[in-house]
Amino acid sequence: MSQLKNMSLSELTRHQEELQKQYDMYKNETIRLDMSRGKPSQEQLDLSMDMLTVLTNESHVVDANETDIRNYGLLDGIPEAKEWFGTMFEMAADQIIVGGNSSLALMHDTVARAMLHGVDADATPWAKLPKVKFICPTPGYDRHFSICELFDIEMISVEMTEDGPDMDQVETLVANDEAIKGIWCVPKYSNPEGITYSDQVVQRLSKMETKATDFRIFWDNAYAIHHLTDTPDELLDIVKQCEHAGVPNRVYQFASTSKVTFPGSGISAFMASKENIQFAKKLMGIQTIGADKINQSRHIRFFEQIGGVEKLMKQHAAIIKPKFDQVLSTLEQKLAEKEIADWTTPNGGYFISLNTMEGCAKRVVSLAADVGVTLTGAGATYPYGKDPVDRNIRIAPTFPSLGELKKAMEILCLCVELAAVEKVIKQ
Amino acid sequence: MSQLKNMSLSELTRHQEELQKQYDMYKNETIRLDMSRGKPSQEQLDLSMDMLTVLTNESHVVDANETDIRNYGLLDGIPEAKEWFGTMFEMAADQIIVGGNSSLALMHDTVARAMLHGVDADATPWAKLPKVKFICPTPGYDRHFSICELFDIEMISVEMTEDGPDMDQVETLVANDEAIKGIWCVPKYSNPEGITYSDQVVQRLSKMETKATDFRIFWDNAYAIHHLTDTPDELLDIVKQCEHAGVPNRVYQFASTSKVTFPGSGISAFMASKENIQFAKKLMGIQTIGADKINQSRHIRFFEQIGGVEKLMKQHAAIIKPKFDQVLSTLEQKLAEKEIADWTTPNGGYFISLNTMEGCAKRVVSLAADVGVTLTGAGATYPYGKDPVDRNIRIAPTFPSLGELKKAMEILCLCVELAAVEKVIKQ
Numbered sequence: 001m002s003q004l005k006n007m008s009l010s011e012l013t014r015h016q017e018e019l020q021k022q023y024d025m026y027k028n029e030t031i032r033l034d035m036s037r038g039k040p041s042q043e044q045l046d047l048s049m050d051m052l053t054v055l056t057n058e059s060h061v062v063d064a065n066e067t068d069i070r071n072y073g074l075l076d077g078i079p080e081a082k083e084w085f086g087t088m089f090e091m092a093a094d095q096i097i098v099g100g101n102s103s104l105a106l107m108h109d110t111v112a113r114a115m116l117h118g119v120d121a122d123a124t125p126w127a128k129l130p131k132v133k134f135i136c137p138t139p140g141y142d143r144h145f146s147i148c149e150l151f152d153i154e155m156i157s158v159e160m161t162e163d164g165p166d167m168d169q170v171e172t173l174v175a176n177d178e179a180i181k182g183i184w185c186v187p188k189y190s191n192p193e194g195i196t197y198s199d200q201v202v203q204r205l206s207k208m209e210t211k212a213t214d215f216r217i218f219w220d221n222a223y224a225i226h227h228l229t230d231t232p233d234e235l236l237d238i239v240k241q242c243e244h245a246g247v248p249n250r251v252y253q254f255a256s257t258s259k260v261t262f263p264g265s266g267i268s269a270f271m272a273s274k275e276n277i278q279f280a281k282k283l284m285g286i287q288t289i290g291a292d293k294i295n296q297s298r299h300i301r302f303f304e305q306i307g308g309v310e311k312l313m314k315q316h317a318a319i320i321k322p323k324f325d326q327v328l329s330t331l332e333q334k335l336a337e338k339e340i341a342d343w344t345t346p347n348g349g350y351f352i353s354l355n356t357m358e359g360c361a362k363r364v365v366s367l368a369a370d371v372g373v374t375l376t377g378a379g380a381t382y383p384y385g386k387d388p389v390d391r392n393i394r395i396a397p398t399f400p401s402l403g404e405l406k407k408a409m410e411i412l413c414l415c416v417e418l419a420a421v422e423k424v425i426k427q
Numbered sequence: 428m429s430q431l432k433n434m435s436l437s438e439l440t441r442h443q444e445e446l447q448k449q450y451d452m453y454k455n456e457t458i459r460l461d462m463s464r465g466k467p468s469q470e471q472l473d474l475s476m477d478m479l480t481v482l483t484n485e486s487h488v489v490d491a492n493e494t495d496i497r498n499y500g501l502l503d504g505i506p507e508a509k510e511w512f513g514t515m516f517e518m519a520a521d522q523i524i525v526g527g528n529s530s531l532a533l534m535h536d537t538v539a540r541a542m543l544h545g546v547d548a549d550a551t552p553w554a555k556l557p558k559v560k561f562i563c564p565t566p567g568y569d570r571h572f573s574i575c576e577l578f579d580i581e582m583i584s585v586e587m588t589e590d591g592p593d594m595d596q597v598e599t600l601v602a603n604d605e606a607i608k609g610i611w612c613v614p615k616y617s618n619p620e621g622i623t624y625s626d627q628v629v630q631r632l633s634k635m636e637t638k639a640t641d642f643r644i645f646w647d648n649a650y651a652i653h654h655l656t657d658t659p660d661e662l663l664d665i666v667k668q669c670e671h672a673g674v675p676n677r678v679y680q681f682a683s684t685s686k687v688t689f690p691g692s693g694i695s696a697f698m699a700s701k702e703n704i705q706f707a708k709k710l711m712g713i714q715t716i717g718a719d720k721i722n723q724s725r726h727i728r729f730f731e732q733i734g735g736v737e738k739l740m741k742q743h744a745a746i747i748k749p750k751f752d753q754v755l756s757t758l759e760q761k762l763a764e765k766e767i768a769d770w771t772t773p774n775g776g777y778f779i780s781l782n783t784m785e786g787c788a789k790r791v792v793s794l795a796a797d798v799g800v801t802l803t804g805a806g807a808t809y810p811y812g813k814d815p816v817d818r819n820i821r822i823a824p825t826f827p828s829l830g831e832l833k834k835a836m837e838i839l840c841l842c843v844e845l846a847a848v849e850k851v852i853k854q
Contacts, residue, residue: 039499040498042495045495049484049488052482052487052488053480055479055480056479060479061472061479068469068472070689070690070691070692071467071690071691072464101527101718101719104714105715108714116578117577143713150713151543258499262498263498263499264496264499264501264717264719265719265720286570287531287532288529288532290529291528292692292719293691294689294692295692295722
């Protein structure tokens with residue numbers, strides 16, 4: 001796999017010493033850089049500051065139906081927020097519940113409802129079954145995996161390809177195991193690889209035979225409008241595909257404005273078939289009287305005022321594209337020729353996925369941490385935190401400044417090389 | 428019980444005809460009045476309009492620790508919001524989780540966690556037990572009962588006295604039945620009676636022997652600061668009482684600003700022992716990255732700006748006290764001498780509890796509905812929607828205007844009398 005293989009032991013040792021010397025120099029600096037979580041930077045957050053004051057008088061706190069949105073009511077959200085998500089995802093008003101500040105909570109609660117009540121009135125609550133399993137395309141999003149762990153749902157890893165999850169594997173698994181009740185998908189600009197599912201993958205997901213009649217696709221469309229280029233990826237509409245395939249209830253779609261406006265104070269949406277939504281609403285109506293409608297209105301009015309959310313997303317891209325470029329150019333410059341790592345080049349989303357030599361990811365993350373660079377924990381992108389070949393590292397370039405990122409990436413690349421040399425010497 | 432008993436059948440029939448004539452006159456009007464839910468009126472909502480624009484610049488979106496509250500993080504809330512609730516309820520920062528816009532959701536989720544995971548790391552998840560029961564002091568809050576129904580928790584009614592739940596009953600029940608895992612309490616200005624638990628009741632709740640080691644008091648302190656008089660009721664601090672009694676983990680306390688600022692857009696708090704909070708946080712951290720911190724900051728800054736929440740609550744009282752007085756004076760004037768009903772006179776909260784003659788509540792609600800006056804459904808204040816003697820009606824005076832309320836109450840009193848006469852004639 002690598003040039004290192006052609007080096008003699010003495011060459012390798014000398015090379016290691018050089019790298020170690022460079023690394024030790026960083027040790028003497030006080031570095032504190034964080035590339036661990038997909039957080040917008042302050043500059044991005046500043047883009048939405050006008051949203052805070054967009055509602056000023058009483059005419060701003062009634063919705064499209066003249067309902068006073070300050071008061072109780074409207075479990076599924078104000079009409080204009082439903083329309084906003086509905087236009088973006090081509091869903092009808094009765095296919096949408098607008099939620100609070102966390103689509104993660106919508107996903108968690110959807111799994112919790114399935115555990116305690118089943119996916120519909122006739123289905124068995126998953127908690128009453130001896131075993132429930134989910135397919136987890138890997139690498140994937142650690143918080144999805146945590147939900148499975150919380151509810152004692154066994155996770156089955158399926159490898160990601162350039163087109164999405166390996167559908168041969170997925171189809172075989174769901175056709176033969178009734179305990180498999182779900183699959184987690186981040187279908188567009190996936191976390192962490194930035195891959196968008198191909199049309200064929202989406203079609204196969206909607207058409208595949210599942211042994212479980214209560215199988216559900218958890219479609220976390222978190223980065224639907226988070227493009228980095230002017231020629232964004234296109235994703236087939238899975239809700240429509242499932243309708244056409246005669247399984248309209250198979251998919252739950254989730255989205256939010258967490259990385260559009262403010263991560264802690266956005267609005268979210270749960271979208272699915274009318275039947276799924278009705279069932280969810282019946283149970284959710286016991287949990288809450290509804291999400292924060294004023295914040296929904298605040299968002300919609302702000303998007304109108306700035307001339308549409310697309311404009312805002314271009315401003316985000318203008319800030320974060322140079323950061324992705326910085327990461328990619330450093331990787332290219334420092335590692336490309338050495339053949340000790342590969343990485344993805346996404347057209348959107350929040351992450352770049354880096355694969356080190358096998359067995360090196362943990363060591364790289366630990367080396368980087370020791371000089372003050374925080375990366376997502378090695379293994380976090382796999383179920384149970386265990387990367388079977390210990391090579392995947394998720395890079396989150398958005399939060400640090402360009403200058404910080406340059407330094408952090410130089411350190412990361414050095415650590416990747418150092419860990420690789422250590423490994424080859426040991427072999 | 429009633430003067431009606433002394434009337435002859437012909438007198439009764441004549442009286443019924445007169446009442447029916449009055450009632451039929453209302454039938455010809457187009458009346459639409461709603462006294463069903465505890466909703467603040469528009470005038471009350473207007474009191475908090477300045478909150479919408481209280482955060483304007485970047486110095487307003489960092490918390491007391493200089494953390495950027497627009498971004499992810501702070502599962503348990505911003506320090507100043509914790510301090511605000513902490514001061515009000517005498518709780519330390521590590522005993523508080525500040526939640527989103529719904530304390531109902533905090534309660535629902537707390538029950539859901541107990542169902543799926545138990546109340547602590549060593550406890551059996553309630554869903555794994557053959558039977559779980561809760562004590563429900565009645566009349567009580569219908570949404571509490573709905574949570575029990577949702578999770579298939581059997582409800583045992585215990586009668587409310589003037590001091591709170593009948594503690595002789597409660598003590599006997601919890602001492603002898605291990606399946607009894609909880610009790611719902613609205614301890615101050617209770618829903619619907621407006622009763623505040625006496626010190627002795629609070630002490631007995633904290634000291635009583637429970638057969639279940641994982642018994643929990645759900646202390647829904649929804650109306651803690653919602654006084655109608657200048658000499659408010661005082662409630663003993665149950666968290667401290669449970670600490671003193673050596674059962675610090677027995678109680679979960681809930682509160683919110685739903686009826687302080689905006690019902691759909693308030694902030695809430697879950698308060699308990701440090702150990703309970705730590706356990707909840709561990710599980711909640713999988714569900715969400717945290718509640719809306721900007722809205723927390725918006726609240727705290729607004730309360731500061733207006734010179735304290737007590738001032739705001741006095742403004743609320745100035746609006747709603749005349750409505751309570753209107754209800755009470757109409758009841759007094761129309762029904763007092765007739766001895767066919769009794770009612771409570773609360774010092775705070777959102778409700779007045781009306782007891783008709785036994786077997787008449789459903790008929791009264793139905794009669795009122797037929798002329799356009801919506802009341803809380805008869806039976807709603809009891810588990811499973813079933814008032815065993817069919818007499819309790821919850822009156823929610825806050826939402827209608829004074830004029831509407833006057834008319835609605837005249838109609839209600841007429842319906843109470845009509846139903847009573849009908850009943851006596853039938854006997």
